[in-house]
Amino acid sequence: MLLCDVGNTSYHFLDDLHDYKKEVNSFDPSSVKKKVFYICVNPHAKLILQMLENWIDLSRHVDKENYYETMGIDRIVACGTVANGVIIDAGSAITVDIIKDGIFQGGFIYAGLRAMRQTYKNISPVLDYSFNFELDLDKMPKNSQDAISYGYLKTLYCEVMSHKMDIFLTGGDAKEFAKIFPHATVDEMLLFKGMKKIMKKAQLC
Amino acid sequence: MLLCDVGNTSYHFLDDLHDYKKEVNSFDPSSVKKKVFYICVNPHAKLILQMLENWIDLSRHVDKENYYETMGIDRIVACGTVANGVIIDAGSAITVDIIKDGIFQGGFIYAGLRAMRQTYKNISPVLDYSFNFELDLDKMPKNSQDAISYGYLKTLYCEVMSHKMDIFLTGGDAKEFAKIFPHATVDEMLLFKGMKKIMKKAQLC
Numbered sequence: 001m002l003l004c005d006v007g008n009t010s011y012h013f014l015d016d017l018h019d020y021k022k023e024v025n026s027f028d029p030s031s032v033k034k035k036v037f038y039i040c041v042n043p044h045a046k047l048i049l050q051m052l053e054n055w056i057d058l059s060r061h062v063d064k065e066n067y068y069e070t071m072g073i074d075r076i077v078a079c080g081t082v083a084n085g086v087i088i089d090a091g092s093a094i095t096v097d098i099i100k101d102g103i104f105q106g107g108f109i110y111a112g113l114r115a116m117r118q119t120y121k122n123i124s125p126v127l128d129y130s131f132n133f134e135l136d137l138d139k140m141p142k143n144s145q146d147a148i149s150y151g152y153l154k155t156l157y158c159e160v161m162s163h164k165m166d167i168f169l170t171g172g173d174a175k176e177f178a179k180i181f182p183h184a185t186v187d188e189m190l191l192f193k194g195m196k197k198i199m200k201k202a203q204l205c
Numbered sequence: 206m207l208l209c210d211v212g213n214t215s216y217h218f219l220d221d222l223h224d225y226k227k228e229v230n231s232f233d234p235s236s237v238k239k240k241v242f243y244i245c246v247n248p249h250a251k252l253i254l255q256m257l258e259n260w261i262d263l264s265r266h267v268d269k270e271n272y273y274e275t276m277g278i279d280r281i282v283a284c285g286t287v288a289n290g291v292i293i294d295a296g297s298a299i300t301v302d303i304i305k306d307g308i309f310q311g312g313f314i315y316a317g318l319r320a321m322r323q324t325y326k327n328i329s330p331v332l333d334y335s336f337n338f339e340l341d342l343d344k345m346p347k348n349s350q351d352a353i354s355y356g357y358l359k360t361l362y363c364e365v366m367s368h369k370m371d372i373f374l375t376g377g378d379a380k381e382f383a384k385i386f387p388h389a390t391v392d393e394m395l396l397f398k399g400m401k402k403i404m405k406k407a408q409l410c
Binding site: 042070071094096106110111115126142146148151152158159 | 213246247248273275276277297298299300301303310311312313314315316317320321323324325327328329330331332344345346347348349351352353355356357359360361363364367
């Protein structure tokens with residue numbers, strides 16, 4: 001049995017205790033013969049997976065009552081793992097969700113690291129810098145790399161910190177973002193924990 | 206005589222009191238026969254303009270001592286117009302600069318409206334929404350359009366407001382951003398005012 005979290009960029013698998021990723025654009029999910037319990041936010045992959053008998057969509061077992069209709073299933077599953085806090089899932093998109101006493105309070109969607117780097121580059125070749133995660137967030141920048149890094153990171157930091165709650169970081173870029181949220185709990189397996197919780201409740205394991 | 210602020214997207218002209226724009230990609234600056242005093246941040250346009258005798262680069266008359274080397278000339282010129290405040294220039298990129306007692310304190314670069322809308326769309330077709338500038342910034346979103354609008358607008362708002370200073374809004378999207386910064390002074394002619402100030406100091410007019 002495998003667990004799989006399908007995002008916009010990759011299939012993230014968990015096989016017992018080991019996790020690994022496959023590129024959405026090149027991976028053929030029909031090559032997996034084991035039973036796979038999955039969640040999926042990728043519209044194209046969704047169409048393929050629903051035709052595969054051994055791929056079981058966990059979303060149908062999720063209680064979505066406290067969430068909004070178009071909310072990504074990955075966010076809903078992550079929200080089920082925390083009673084109080086801000087959950088930041090730093091993937092292709094960065095989702096930021098607030099949970100109080102186990103109830104979803106709302107959330108927002110920020111652009112992911114790679115997408116944002118491309119955005120600055122597209123605006124002008126003079127903005128083609130990697131982000132400096134070692135940036136001093138308390139100081140207004142006086143060079144181009146820090147000016148775009150601050151624009152991308154400090155604005156997010158400012159909003160997240162305003163909630164004054166514990167922060168839980170997951171997703172492929174969790175370790176990068178842990179540099180600006182040093183007190184956050186980093187858990188790259190958060191989604192899988194949420195999926196296991198749903199499977200237990202639905203008596204699927 | 207004309208003034209012209211050349212950005213990444215357009216040539217913004219001022220002819221006496223009337224301003225108008227021409228697309229960077231299609232406009233031929235050699236078609237202008239009048240004397241033009243200009244500033245330019247567009248690397249490609251820069252190369253063309255320096256070959257035209259009637260186009261006079263104002264940047265050589267700007268005192269850049271208090272600014273950093275790679276800082277856009279438009280930001281430097283805007284900073285010269287305000288003694289105390291946050292200047293937000295909402296164009297292809299959004300620049301946010303802090304001035305205290307006439308001295309530049311630093312600034313950052315955020316992605317512009319069009320670039321950011323494209324970014325969300327590129328991440329996933331399910332994030333292809335226009336931004337809702339009427340959004341309640343005090344409420345965590347519970348729908349997709351507000352989730353991306355909040356991600357883009359509230360994060361910027363949060364950082365800008367943290368400086369507790371007067372806000373000056375300029376650039377092509379100034380009026381849109383005035384919806385989330387209702388107490389800001391909107392002045393789409395701010396760059397031209399800065400250019401005139403430089404011309405006076407250099408006795409060019």
